[in-house]
Amino acid sequence: MQDSNSLIHQVAQEIAASQNNSTTAAGQANPHQQGQQRAEQERPTPGDGHIDAINQVFALFRINYHNQYYAAFKDTELLNQARRLWLNSLAQFAPETILRGARTVIEESEYLPTLHRMIRACQGDPSKIGLVDAHQAYVEACRAPSPKAAHNWSHPAVYHAGCASDWYFLASNSEKIAFPIFERHYLKLCERVMNGAVLPAPNIPALPETIETPLSKEENVKRMEELRKQLGL
Structure with a gap:
């Protein structure tokens, strides 16, 4: 044997x-x-x-x-x-x-x-470290507006589970199909967090340092005249 x-x-x-x-x-x-x-x-x-x-x-x-x-x-x-x-x-x-x-x-x-x-x-017990249960996390992931990274997540694990599951897959399939996939990724992330891992925060797109205001019609005419003078036109 x-x-x-x-x-x-x-x-x-x-x-x-x-x-x-x-x-x-x-x-x-x-x-x-x-x-x-x-x-x-x-x-x-x-x-x-x-x-x-x-x-x-x-x-x-x-x-x-x-x-x-x-x-x-x-x-x-x-x-x-x-x-x-x-x-x-x-x-x-x-x-x-x-x-x-x-x-x-x-x-x-x-x-x-x-x-x-x-x-x-x-x-x-994920709740002891701020992690919601898997179904609550799934609902949060599905309802979060785009861009997903800018959402105020209850915990980064919810966001990363959504990324790992594929946002399009979650949005285009019923809960019966999508939730088991999300749950698997989420529980794995919860396990990592409970073992001491620190998940990175969602990658929020940075805003530009300066916001340019369009020139008025008069300012555009003035700049065009200056450009003509410089080019000898």
């Missing part, structure tokens, strides 16, 4: 292959399917760091939730299936964020966490 690392490497390759297949079929899909395919294409592929993080997480759970752990994962096959699922679902987070989430649930809960609880722990 394959060991857990081999199985997890295999699922990482399967995820990459499915993304390539989605890319090939994208030109033949309807808008809803294209939205789903775009979401799949933008789903991060797990790397070695993610594999190590998942293995560490399950080791921590085994130590802290000993009886619950062995009751939930009665055999190696079931355990490996859980690892594959968690690797696929948590690949959107950096490995250090996954480990931080595991430590959070261990400190806060006496019970072995579900995958949903783990995802929420990895996302953290």
